[in-house]
Amino acid sequence: MSTASAPLPQFGPGRHLLSVSQFNREGLEALFALADLVEPIAQRRSVCTVLDGAVLGSLFFEPSTRTRLSFESAFLRLGGEVTTTTGVTFSSMAKGESIEDTSRVISGYSDVMVVRHPDEGSVAQFASASTVPVLNAGDGAGEHPSQALLDTYTLIRELGARGRDLDGATIAVVGDLRFGRTVHSLIKLLSIHDGITFRLYSPPSLHLPDAIAEHARAHGNTIIVCDSVVEALEGADVVYATRVQRERMTEELHSSVRGSLLDRERLEQAGVDQHIIIMHPLPRDSRHDAFDLSNDVDDLPGLSIFKQTDNGLLVRMALFLTALGCSADSVRATLKQRPWKAELDWELG
Numbered sequence: 001m002s003t004a005s006a007p008l009p010q011f012g013p014g015r016h017l018l019s020v021s022q023f024n025r026e027g028l029e030a031l032f033a034l035a036d037l038v039e040p041i042a043q044r045r046s047v048c049t050v051l052d053g054a055v056l057g058s059l060f061f062e063p064s065t066r067t068r069l070s071f072e073s074a075f076l077r078l079g080g081e082v083t084t085t086t087g088v089t090f091s092s093m094a095k096g097e098s099i100e101d102t103s104r105v106i107s108g109y110s111d112v113m114v115v116r117h118p119d120e121g122s123v124a125q126f127a128s129a130s131t132v133p134v135l136n137a138g139d140g141a142g143e144h145p146s147q148a149l150l151d152t153y154t155l156i157r158e159l160g161a162r163g164r165d166l167d168g169a170t171i172a173v174v175g176d177l178r179f180g181r182t183v184h185s186l187i188k189l190l191s192i193h194d195g196i197t198f199r200l201y202s203p204p205s206l207h208l209p210d211a212i213a214e215h216a217r218a219h220g221n222t223i224i225v226c227d228s229v230v231e232a233l234e235g236a237d238v239v240y241a242t243r244v245q246r247e248r249m250t251e252e253l254h255s256s257v258r259g260s261l262l263d264r265e266r267l268e269q270a271g272v273d274q275h276i277i278i279m280h281p282l283p284r285d286s287r288h289d290a291f292d293l294s295n296d297v298d299d300l301p302g303l304s305i306f307k308q309t310d311n312g313l314l315v316r317m318a319l320f321l322t323a324l325g326c327s328a329d330s331v332r333a334t335l336k337q338r339p340w341k342a343e344l345d346w347e348l349g
């Protein structure tokens with residue numbers, strides 16, 4: 001895990017975001033209040049220029065679609081500008097430049113950086129040499145804090161819509177629990193809530209690292225390891241599925257994991273309510289025989305995977321506002337109506 005030896009400070013103005021351990025309940029509530037506030041801006045019903053003149057350095061050394069684009073869109077929605085580099089091949093790291101040198105250089109061109117890198121602990125290394133806040137967009141099999149934050153935000157909203165609290169919820173977590181960094185961060189972050197029961201299912205070779213399970217237990221939550229997806233679904237309010245992280249394992253290990261992970265048949269077999277909240281960090285592997293969430297659940301009312309992606313924009317906007325010390329009032333002060341869209345009644349079809 002990307003945890004330094006000394007505890008990381010709570011996330012706030014001028015701070016790096018490396019791990020979900022930087023949030024307590026109070027910090028989470030403040031972040032989510034900001035996320036609620038910016039929803040009309042994310043939906044392009046109004047325009048905000050609070051980050052006028054600010055520059056984001058967006059550095060993705062590993063494949064990404066939604067994380068990069070939602071971080072960049074979040075910054076643009078707040079009136080900032082974005083500079084970006086993707087892949088090692090097109091950066092000077094291909095010439096042997098160190099993480100520290102790259103970080104120092106890009107931080108001279110930016111007010112905040114978002115970094116994804118294939119090595120666990122590498123984003124903390126970036127942060128150690130940066131003169132501006134660095135937000136971890138995924139460090140190998142380590143952590144993915146912004147994903148866990150948007151997942152938690154979505155969980156609170158979806159459970160709330162069903163008259164339920166996150167405290168006391170039962171959450172089935174299925175798939176690649178060993179290499180899936182979103183699951184590592186999510187279980188750690190949810191552990192600051194009370195009375196959560198995690199029902200885990202993964203093939204034996206892809207079990208959750210003991211340290212994460214211990215973390216949840218040490219915070220008074222319950223971990224139940226199940227032998228099948230159907231067993232994991234028993235009594236669950238939510239099921240969170242993950243893709244097999246093929247890029248982090250041998251071909252031999254990958255080829256041992258085949259067949260559908262979660263599909264309609266298994267949900268029916270488990271007898272779950274058809275409104276069960278179905279989540280996945282995406283991308284899901286929709287190829288034939290991929291061990292992942294099947295597309296045959298897509299018309300179920302509880303499917304929340306695209307709510308997660310939409311909410312990702314709000315939560316990432318809130319992260320930028322927090323890191324750059326912008327208050328709710330400063331956002332309100334730069335809000336403008338957006339007449340061109342309001343006046344057009346767009347009908348797509």
Ligand code: NCD
Pocket residue numbers: 066067138144147181182242243245281282283
């Ligand atoms: C995840 C990641 O990169 O860890 N994707 C994402 O950021 N939403 C999950 C994955 O790649 O399986």
